[in-house]
Amino acid sequence: MRESTSFKWTRAIGLTLLAGFALLPVWVMVTSALKPLADVQDRFSWFPSHLTTQPFVDMWHTIPLASYFVNSIVVSTVASIASVLVALLAAYALSRYRFRGRQTFSVVVLSTQMFPGILFLLPLYVIFVNISNSTGLQLYGSRTGLIITYMTFTLPFAIWMLAGYLDSVPRELDEAAKVDGCGPLGSFVRVVIPAATPGIVAVLIYAFMTAWGEVLFASVLTDDSTRTLAVGLQEYATQNNVYWNQIMAAALTVSVPIVIGFLLLQRYLVAGMTAGAVK
Amino acid sequence: MVDLDTRVRPESPSPTTAPATRRRPRRQLLPYLLLIPAVVLELLIHIVPMLVGIFISFLHLTQFYIANWRQAPAAGLSNYRYALDFNQAAGKELLHSFLITLVFTVVVLAVSWALGMAAAVFLQRPFPGRAIIRTIFLIPYALPVFASVITWNFMLQRDNGVVNHVLVDQLHLVGGDRPFWLIGPNSFYSLVIVEVWRTWPFAFLMLTAGMQSISQDLYEAAGLDGAGVWAQFRGITLPMLRPVNRVLLLVLFLWTFNDFTTPYTLFGRGAPRQADLISMHIYQNSFVTWNFGTGSAMSVLLLLFLLVITGGYLRIANRGAQDA
Missing domain, CATH: 1.10.3720.10 (MetI-like)
Known part of the structure; x- marks a missing residue:
């Protein structure tokens, strides 16, 4: 297939512009995180006047960043693992069995994905407050409430993606395990799950990313001691002096693990996310 | 990882071939058992709150009643009238935000x-x-x-x-x-x-x-x-x-x-008025005035709009797909 010169030029210019657009915030984030405070308070400069890692030290003291970090890690880890476990069971049922209500379940679960979060927020807040008051079970302002909320939010997409991955594991593997004397759950645990591991890890990353970045519910369901990064980072801006270099350092720090995880597993993630649409 | 690559290829999922021919009654309980945790969570966090939200939209649920919402007085359709009265400030702002x-x-x-x-x-x-x-x-x-x-x-x-x-x-x-x-x-x-x-x-x-x-x-x-x-x-x-x-x-x-x-x-x-998106609008409205009744009514209206749009879109899209 020959490509015309004009197409190649259009492509080069188009890709350069798009890459510049995509990377501009990354450049600003990285360079500003390495700037002394005076640089970010004055007119913007493309490069630091001199390189400093001080913002990465100071950022922990301006706001209780470490505490937010721990909250985010605990909430995102527990929610994503729990969500994937629950989703795996459901996905296995959807992938390997035909049963009454299968279609209804899929449609209802997937359609909750399109509803606006604000619709669930007010009643969930009211329900959590009332449960806390009547039973003493701390759902409001606690990590537990946030974890339960997040694992449910990632559930529809996780089930959908995992069902796709499990579909792609050949049924002959199940059959072979059955011949070897495994029950349906035995073959699931010993054969199907190992064969689908990359997909499962991809869904885990997706669920973790979702919980890590969630703002709407975290802004209402957490208090000072359980606040997550997604909401806590805003507090830099409410200080008398806005330390933009520290904010950029903190933004960079909370992004790096996520971006690396995403890029390492992008093949599986992308395949899982797009499978349903392309099918 | 590389080893698994050859076996798992989500890029081209094989068509779902159900073991429908060898269905045995004993086995058919299993899929339902597997779905229980997912169904319970969905009920707890999505379905029940949605129903509660619709219920709340018919209540005068202000901050005095949030800790005890069953005591809140009924409001009938007044929350909806309030949200949709485009001659009053609240309705006008909601319409503005929607547009x-x-x-x-x-x-x-x-x-x-x-x-x-x-x-x-x-x-x-x-x-x-x-x-x-x-x-x-x-x-x-x-x-x-x-x-x-x-x-x-x-x-x-x-x-x-x-x-x-x-x-x-x-x-x-x-x-x-x-x-x-x-x-x-x-x-x-x-x-x-x-x-x-x-x-x-x-x-x-x-x-x-x-x-x-x-x-x-x-x-x-x-x-x-x-x-x-x-x-x-x-x-x-x-x-x-x-x-x-x-x-x-x-x-x-x-x-x-x-x-x-x-x-x-x-x-x-x-958010500035010129960039007052609907989710932000309802959020601010609810947590500034602490009137969850009107906030819920607005959320329900938003849901109805999205359902109509989605339903209409899918109808048209599917008809297009059959013609093609």
């Missing part, structure tokens, strides 16, 4: 789709550096939203942001005072740009995946017939991507329309 959100969504959808499509076409055929560019394009999507949008907040600052630095100091495109980007009329454009930045990589991802299923033979045959790049795009790529587009446009519409994280992180709790 802003609609315009915002359509613009973001169109631009994101166009950028995603351009990028996907440019990267359709292999050339040196393709993998690196692909990875660069995925970065906005991979970054946590709150971290990237707070960076945009910095970039759009009036005095020390990069946007004014380029427009005013370096290119001298804007004369006079340095423009404000996060308050006033410009805030709408800022919000559109940030949302497009976040959204177009997803369009790119989906369209790229769709293009992988288009046979190369089609392009070669078209090339032999003398069709240029543009003719091939219109004659092959666009029609073949119709199923992907059908899903992509709906998903992008719903995400953009319902977005809360971007305006919240970009503007903080007080």
Whole structure:
């Protein structure tokens, strides 16, 4: 297939512009995180006047960043693992069995994905407050409430993606395990799950990313001691002096693990996310 | 990992072949058992709150009753009348916010789709550096939203942001005072740009995946017939991507329309009136006035709108699919 010169030029210019657009915030984030405070308070400069890692030290003291970090890690880890476990069971049922209500379940679960979060927020807040008051079970302002909320939010997409991955594991593997004397759950645990591991890890990353970045519910369901990064980072801006270099350092720090995880597993993630649409 | 690669290929899921022929009654209990945890969670966090939300929208649920919502007095339809009375301030502001959100969504959808499509076409055929560019394009999507949008907040600052630095100091495109980007009329454009930045990589991802299923033979045959790049795009790529587009446009519409994280992180709790998206509007309304009854009524109206749009869209899209 020959490509015309004009197409190649259009492509080069188009890709350069798009890459510049995509990377501009990354450049600003990285360079500003390495700037002394005076640089970010004055007119913007493309490069630091001199390189400093001080913002990465100071950022922990301006706001209780470490505490937010721990909250985010605990909430995102527990929610994503729990969500994937629950989703795996459901996905296995959807992938390997035909049963009454299968279609209804899929449609209802997937359609909750399109509803606006604000619709669930007010009643969930009211329900959590009332449960806390009547039973003493701390759902409001606690990590537990946030974890339960997040694992449910990632559930529809996780089930959908995992069902796709499990579909792609050949049924002959199940059959072979059955011949070897495994029950349906035995073959699931010993054969199907190992064969689908990359997909499962991809869904885990997706669920973790979702919980890590969630703002709407975290802004209402957490208090000072359980606040997550997604909401806590805003507090830099409410200080008398806005330390933009520290904010950029903190933004960079909370992004790096996520971006690396995403890029390492992008093949599986992308395949899982797009499978349903392309099918 | 490499070993597993050969066995697991989610790119081409095998068609679902059900073991329907060997159905035994004893086994049929198992799928239901497997679904129980998912169903319980869905009921607890999605279905029940949704029903409670609809119920609350018929109550005078103010801050005095939040800790004990069953005591709240019934309101009948008054919350809905309040939300939809466009002659009063509250109704007028809701309508304003709704229209802003609609315009915002359509613009973001169109631009994101166009950028995603351009990028996907440019990267359709292999050339040196393709993998690196692909990875660069995925970065906005991979970054946590709150971290990237707070960076945009910095970039759009009036005095020390990069946007004014380029427009005013370096290119001298804007004369006079340095423009404000996060308050006033410009805030709408800022919000559109940030949302497009976040959204177009997803369009790119989906369209790229769709293009992988288009046979190369089609392009070669078209090339032999003398069709240029543009003719091939219109004659092959666009029609073949119709199923992907059908899903992509709906998903992008719903995400953009319902977005809360971007305006919240970009503007903080007080979004400027010109960029007052509907989710933010209901949120602020509910937690400033602590009147959850009216907030819930607005949420239910929003849900009804989205259901009508989605239902209508799917009808039209499916009819289109049958004709094609």
